[in-house]
Amino acid sequence: MSAFNPAATAGDPAFEPEIDEQDGSQRASVGSLIRRRPAALVGACILIAIALTAILAPALAPYSIDDPSGAAYTPPSSAHWLGLSDQGFDVVSQLMWACRISLLVGFAAAAVSIVIGGTVGIISGYFGGRTDLILTLVTDYFIVIPALPLLIVVAAVWGPSLVHIIVILGLLLWTTPARIIRAQVKSLRERVYVRRARSLGAGHVHVIVRHIVPHVAPLLVANTILTVATAIFSETALAFLGLGDPTADSLGKLIENAYEHDAATVGAWWVLLPPGILVAILVLASTMVGLAVEDGLNPRSSHVIFAGGPLRRMRRRRERRPTQPR
């Protein structure tokens, strides 16, 4: 999911960001972040609204999702805003509960992956040398192997259950966070205050816990949110192939149900459309928030999606200097 920057801004001294070593400046930038990136605010609002609805589903859902409330594929009406599903369940209620499952899978899998990716990234970036080489190679291997087929294989062998899916997704989505965090830690390691702490006799664990982790925390948060998007997206794929938890209807499972029970041929758009659109909204919202947090709290990264910002800034700087050897 991560955007990629072909311009390889490496070696461009104009792109060296201003160093913000005080936490104060980081906190101050949250306000300016929202001003600069209204999309992030919109994304956050959408994400929070959906999350709240999902959490409160037991109280908010207008109908039960265990007892059918009418005939199959009843079109939308004032009583059932999005009609009834193939088994006569209220679609709105189903969507609320499905968001619950999808968000649970998304956040839990992202948490697993960020723990693994963060640990690998920090160890690899902090210690460097041979450790870094080996861990980078491992990460590279995992990046090359196509994710979905591997997901399918592991899920098929391990059997469908919510916990399995969370762990599998977590185990396979850690590579991108690991790379990004490694790069950040690599530069943190060379900062003066880290060297000073080291020369004062601080141990590696102390330096990592006190000086490295707090500084990559925004990046960890951003990557967690970005991974939520990937995890939700991947979960729909697994569910569609019948590898989801049969007892927990996620958004992916709803799409699968619509496909399996011919909602398309019946013309039951109210069953087919909403889950896909909801997945897209969730993915977009978390991508917006994740990228904005990463970009705003950590000026080092520049995402192509918002190339208008960083790239423009970079170009302006480049123009200011007389010649730029390429």
Next chain:
Amino acid sequence: MGNVLAVVVRVPIPALSPNTTSGQGRQATLVLDVTRTQYVLRRVAFALATVLIAVTVNFFIFRAAPGNPTSTLAQQPHISRTYLAELRHQYGVDQPLPTQFAKYLGQLVQGHLGVSVTNHELVTSNLKTDLLNTLAMVLLGTLVALLLGLVVGVSLAWLRHTKVEGAGLLVSLTTFALPTQWVGLILLVVFAGTLPSSGIHDPYLVNPSFWAKAVDQLRHMILPALALGLGIFGQYAFIVRSAMLDVLGEDYMLTARAKGISTQRQLFNHGLRNALLPITSLTALILGGIVGGAVLVETVFSYPGIGNATADAVAARDYPMLQGAFLVFTVAVVLANVAADLIAVKLDPRVTA
């Protein structure tokens, strides 16, 4: 300098690049010594190692699965112990794991991927036609994505800071965020009746000529390829756009404009040609995603490719088929990555210094 260092970080993830410059003197000198041949050899070695690891993973994941090919039979009430032992021997599951692994590797080298549990045919012969079908469809899908991506990307770069750009970005992002299988289902509904929606050939076509058959197959390929292409074109559009934005700021673009060249020639002959390099590497990089998309799309359209075979194998718990399909996917993606690396070396002499 920047390009040389980029070799170390080959997979271009944004946050990675700026930081390689700081305090990495040792690594930098190491990279500067690498010659072109060494670089190529290293990429090939990496690819081979990846395939080997994939094979190992492939073997052990399935051995970690509960049960073996004989365990369902073992639950039969009146099955004799000798028969069961004979079966175990036949499938080789009575031997220790390392021996089994060695045997598996030996068979792989000879191109033997095992026997399908569902139709009792060789996995290789099952997958052969599937692979060709998938290749054709994925190629068409990538073409669709590339064309869409190039057009949208170049336009977005040209129209930057306008309302059109915002809308274009949102559309590209949204197509990227929509589940591929869902896009396929929507296409099914929209094109129901006008285009064939499942399979790869019309069963009612009697004694078709070569061309009629080719056209028929192509028609069956359109919807799956479109679904696949729509799912990935957003990535292309973004990369093309940012590469173009970068190129547009170059001095030679200013020169081109000063020479009075038409806008189209400026954009396509001077701009796009220079922006194309990242696109070659991207094509390989997102191939992993394309392969995943192929599984979903082929399932939706019942298109007889490897993806569909994978889905069927999952449904029937046909592990040998699943194993074979996974191997094919991995090898394909790894090969594509190597190819992209080699093409990048060929296209841009700066890649290895």
